[in-house]
Amino acid sequence: MNTDKNNRVMSKKRKEFEAWLVSDNVIRHVDKDDKFYYASQDALYRNRLYTKEQAWEYYKKEFIN
DSSP states (O other): OHHHHHHHHHHHHHHHHHHHHTSTTEEEEEOTTSOEEEEEGGGTTOOOBOSHHHHHHHHIIIIIO
8 A cells, every 4th residue: 555655646746847957947958078967056067967868866856855
């Protein structure tokens, strides 16, 4: 039963992450090697998250835990 609740909570958090990723708080930028990355306002756009999975891990660390 607890696992089901955890899955629902994480599903909700993943939806919130998806909204955050396309919000004004996150930009998609290109580095000097022409690679796309995400950067977030809360890190003053200094963080470089090259994959959506990296962005998700960052989001979990900063906003969920």
